[in-house]
Amino acid sequence: MKTKKTREREHDMRKYLISTVAASALALVLGMTSVRAEDAVDPNAKQGGAITITYKDDVATLDPAIGYDWQNWSMIKSLFDGLMDYEPGTTNLRPDLAESYEIAPDGKTFTFKLRHGVKFHNGREMTADDVKYSLDRVTNPKTQSPGAGFFGSIKGYDDVAAGKAESLAGITVVDPYTIKFELTRPDATFLHVMAINFSHVVPKEEVEKYGADFGKHPVGTGAFKLAEWTLGQRVVFERNPDYWHKGLPHLDKITFEIGQEPIVALLRLQKGEIDVPGDGIPPAKFQEVMADPEQKARVVEGGQLHTGYITMNTTMAPFDNVKVRQAVNMAINKDRIVQLINNRAVPANQPLPPSMPGYDKAFKGYPYDLAKAKALLAEAGHPDGFDTQLFAMNTDPNPRIAQAIQQDLAAVGIKASIQSLAQANVIAAGGDKAGAPMIWSGGMAWIADFPDPSNFYGPILGCAGAVPGGWNWSWYCNKELDAKAAEADSIVDPAKAGERAKMWSEIYGKIMEDAPWAPVFNEQRFTMKSTRMGGADNLYVDPVHIPINYDNVYVTDVQ
Amino acid sequence: MIAYLGRRVVQSVLILLGVSLITFALLYLLPADPVRQIAGRSATPETVENIRRQLGLDQPFVVQYWHYLISLLSGDLGRSYIQRSEVTELIVSRLPASLLLMVGAIACEVVIGLTMGLIAAVKRGTATDQSLMVASFVGVSAPQFVVGLLLLYVFAVRLGWFPIGGYGTWRHLVLPSLTMGILGAGWYARMMRSSMIDVLRQDYVRTARAKGLARSAIIFRHALPNAILPVIAMIGIDIGIFMGGIVVVESVFGWPGIGQLAWQAIQRIDIPIIMGVTLVSAFAIVLGNLLADTVAPFIDPRIKLR
Numbered sequence: 001m002k003t004k005k006t007r008e009r010e011h012d013m014r015k016y017l018i019s020t021v022a023a024s025a026l027a028l029v030l031g032m033t034s035v036r037a038e039d040a041v042d043p044n045a046k047q048g049g050a051i052t053i054t055y056k057d058d059v060a061t062l063d064p065a066i067g068y069d070w071q072n073w074s075m076i077k078s079l080f081d082g083l084m085d086y087e088p089g090t091t092n093l094r095p096d097l098a099e100s101y102e103i104a105p106d107g108k109t110f111t112f113k114l115r116h117g118v119k120f121h122n123g124r125e126m127t128a129d130d131v132k133y134s135l136d137r138v139t140n141p142k143t144q145s146p147g148a149g150f151f152g153s154i155k156g157y158d159d160v161a162a163g164k165a166e167s168l169a170g171i172t173v174v175d176p177y178t179i180k181f182e183l184t185r186p187d188a189t190f191l192h193v194m195a196i197n198f199s200h201v202v203p204k205e206e207v208e209k210y211g212a213d214f215g216k217h218p219v220g221t222g223a224f225k226l227a228e229w230t231l232g233q234r235v236v237f238e239r240n241p242d243y244w245h246k247g248l249p250h251l252d253k254i255t256f257e258i259g260q261e262p263i264v265a266l267l268r269l270q271k272g273e274i275d276v277p278g279d280g281i282p283p284a285k286f287q288e289v290m291a292d293p294e295q296k297a298r299v300v301e302g303g304q305l306h307t308g309y310i311t312m313n314t315t316m317a318p319f320d321n322v323k324v325r326q327a328v329n330m331a332i333n334k335d336r337i338v339q340l341i342n343n344r345a346v347p348a349n350q351p352l353p354p355s356m357p358g359y360d361k362a363f364k365g366y367p368y369d370l371a372k373a374k375a376l377l378a379e380a381g382h383p384d385g386f387d388t389q390l391f392a393m394n395t396d397p398n399p400r401i402a403q404a405i406q407q408d409l410a411a412v413g414i415k416a417s418i419q420s421l422a423q424a425n426v427i428a429a430g431g432d433k434a435g436a437p438m439i440w441s442g443g444m445a446w447i448a449d450f451p452d453p454s455n456f457y458g459p460i461l462g463c464a465g466a467v468p469g470g471w472n473w474s475w476y477c478n479k480e481l482d483a484k485a486a487e488a489d490s491i492v493d494p495a496k497a498g499e500r501a502k503m504w505s506e507i508y509g510k511i512m513e514d515a516p517w518a519p520v521f522n523e524q525r526f527t528m529k530s531t532r533m534g535g536a537d538n539l540y541v542d543p544v545h546i547p548i549n550y551d552n553v554y555v556t557d558v559q
Numbered sequence: 560m561i562a563y564l565g566r567r568v569v570q571s572v573l574i575l576l577g578v579s580l581i582t583f584a585l586l587y588l589l590p591a592d593p594v595r596q597i598a599g600r601s602a603t604p605e606t607v608e609n610i611r612r613q614l615g616l617d618q619p620f621v622v623q624y625w626h627y628l629i630s631l632l633s634g635d636l637g638r639s640y641i642q643r644s645e646v647t648e649l650i651v652s653r654l655p656a657s658l659l660l661m662v663g664a665i666a667c668e669v670v671i672g673l674t675m676g677l678i679a680a681v682k683r684g685t686a687t688d689q690s691l692m693v694a695s696f697v698g699v700s701a702p703q704f705v706v707g708l709l710l711l712y713v714f715a716v717r718l719g720w721f722p723i724g725g726y727g728t729w730r731h732l733v734l735p736s737l738t739m740g741i742l743g744a745g746w747y748a749r750m751m752r753s754s755m756i757d758v759l760r761q762d763y764v765r766t767a768r769a770k771g772l773a774r775s776a777i778i779f780r781h782a783l784p785n786a787i788l789p790v791i792a793m794i795g796i797d798i799g800i801f802m803g804g805i806v807v808v809e810s811v812f813g814w815p816g817i818g819q820l821a822w823q824a825i826q827r828i829d830i831p832i833i834m835g836v837t838l839v840s841a842f843a844i845v846l847g848n849l850l851a852d853t854v855a856p857f858i859d860p861r862i863k864l865r
Binding site: 054056057058060061063066068141142144145146147148149150152161212213215216230231232233257258259260261263264267268271273422423424425427428431444446449459464467469470471 | 589590591592593595596597598599600601602603604605606607609610612613614638641642643644648649652653656708711712715716723724725726809810811812813814815819820823826827828
């Protein structure tokens with residue numbers, strides 16, 4: 001069935017390619033998108049039942065404009081919907097609250113047709129006005145949304161961000177079921193942006209009713225609605241019986257228990273008291289779990305959009321010399337570091353993680369070669385190495401990893417002293433141009449906001465991030481690559497997605513020549529579940545709904 | 560008495576003001592930027608500056624502190640940066656759990672500690688005394704995490720007598736209270752022992768013994784009430800400490816107390832929560848001391864409040 005779908009899509013894309021008239025493109029996109037969402041329901045799924053999930057930290061807020069945490073990210077996705085979403089367990093975009101969309105040939109106008117009959121949890125029907133309101137709200141400075149910047153390509157964003165306008169000029173409600181976005185530049189990531197939590201649709205009357213406490217009283221269109229929230233103890237979701245997506249969700253109730261240490265959560269899982277430990281398997285228990293066949297059978301492993309890397313400050317001597325940076329890349333024994341964390345990762349040779357479009361499988365990267373590294377250092381005028389500092393976060397396993405890096409560097413003569421600090425202090429040092437020569441990114445490393453190669457560039461490798469307080473801790477700024485990145489992101493036509501991914505591969509290849517980073521590993525995700533949990537494995541390591549896809553999983557022990 | 564209380568209240572207010580100023584200044588001087596924590600990694604510089612402006616964190620220190628004090632006077636502890644809820648609401652929601660654990664823990668500490676101290680004092684110099692004192696020393700120095708997990712593993716996981724963490728019934732309360740009791744009892748035992756030994760040396764005890772009173776009557780009726788005074792002062796201090804939260808035990812047992820709230824806030828530089836919890840716990844310490852001092856004359860008539 002899946003292959004048939006893929007074939008249909010390929011067919012559609014080919015047609016898109018030959019069509020020059022926007023209207024015919026619309027017709028096809030319509031045909032392509034309207035049924036697929038319903039198709040995703042697992043025919044074996046059982047309906048009903050309740051599960052319990054634990055988390056160590058409090059759930060902060062469930063306001064989609066604000067929430068940006070490990071715990072609340074996926075919860076918000078289950079309470080709210082956006083115009084776009086991903087096929088469960090994958091990174092394939094598909095329309096969600098939208099029924100279809102149309103992209104103008106210039107890539108600057110996106111028109112979405114909304115589903116009819118979608119209701120908020122308060123019973124009112126969701127319309128295009130709500131979509132517009134939600135985006136005006138998230139970009140309004142008073143909302144203090146950490147995600148406001150994602151909407152920078154919408155016409156009128158600058159005025160709203162500056163407080164000069166209340167409403168984004170580029171969004172037009174054509175009719176209650178049609179909404180049009182005009183952008184200031186072609187933006188290939190725009191459909192992803194319409195899938196990110198910050199663009200999820202909220203009802204104006206509820207936001208106004210609760211004001212700053214809307215995040216404690218969330219009302220959306222999602223598969224679940226909030227039934228109970230006892231601060232610091234538990235959050236309970238119950239099934240939304242009016243959910244527009246027929247057949248979903250499978251579960252009647254999800255209880256999130258808060259304040260549980262991962263190690264205690266594991267004990268409770270072994271006793272069958274809980275279904276999923278939300279913070280995963282505690283590192284200290286990992287080998288024990290994997291050595292026990294009965295427990296190992298309940299572990300699901302998957303990739304995640306994550307890269308752990310060492311940044312080298314390209315504005316500080318001796319890291320202003322590309323040869324020194326390349327030498328560091330060759331000096332790091334990545335396999336040993338991966339072993340150090342119980343093989344919970346795969347060695348990396350480029351910034352993008354393997355599951356991201358644009359990842360270059362053929363790219364070999366820098367080999368682990370001490371002799372070559374020493375030769376490069378000698379060429380750079382440091383035959384005996386030099387003294388430097390390596391910053392790292394002070395929570396396990398990061399100090400251990402930093403020590404391994406320290407030893408590797410010592411083998412080629414680089415004497416790095418370790419600065420093991422609290423997360424906020426490392427971030428502060430990285431954002432200061434003269435702050436940190438080298439940083440091990442662990443614990444703060446980049447996990448993509450959405451599955452698109454551009455997401456690994458701008459803030460962490462582009463010129464825009466090389467500013468005080470920014471996240472480009474290498475302070476690497478290559479104007480040429482910035483221009484190339486902008487060019488790649490202006491390729492909006494889905495048919496040219498392959499071409500665009502290739503451009504991004506080239507960009508990251510060029511970055512690796514300049515070597516502002518030494519990529520170390522891509523973390524794997526390991527989720528554990530109780531025996532009664534059902535559903536495809538990829539729902540438990542969903543790349544977008546982290547840690548699991550609450551809407552699509554089910555329990556096997558009902559009726 | 561009233562003049563004494565008045566003076567103590569004024570002192571207490573000044574102490575709290577001092578605590579608020581010092582904490583606020585320390586948080587202000589922190590090399591890390593709370594706004595970056597709020598804004599997350601994808602925020603543009605404009606977004607970061609906007610959030611800073613909205614929260615008033617672009618203002619000079621004196622202005623920020625002044626604003627904080629003004630709201631504080633009206634009972635407003637502000638809104639959490641990360642959780643976006645009223646700090647008062649967050650603390651109040653965790654207060655019952657913290658108070659309950661405090662009562663349970665202090666009860667365990669006092670019962671275990673006083674018993675040990677009393678026996679040790681009476682059996683002074685014997686092997687019983689020595690082993691009790693070693694036990695109290697071990698208790699005081701044992702890591703909370705280890706004791707907590709050990710009790711949890713034995714009594715909850717293996718024997719299944721108690722739930723594996725959580726909050727709600729008296730059964731949930733037993734293990735965390737016992738953990739705190741085992742760990743804190745040593746202090747009480749040592750204090751009780753030395754205080755009791757002092758009292759047992761007094762002339763009136765010798766007189767009582769000379770009168771031919773039973774040993775138990777001497778210990779419980781004559782000596783204990785006088786020996787217990789420093790213990791009451793210690794309970795006062797303990798109340799304050801417990802109100803600041805017992806981070807480790809709360810984490811191990813998933814106990815929704817103030818300690819967890821404070822710990823999470825510290826990790827994420829959520830200044831309003833850190834300030835709020837600090838002030839509440841400082842307030843509890845001041846109040847606990849005040850109560851202990853006020854109660855003292857009722858137990859020992861020799862003490863006069865001036």
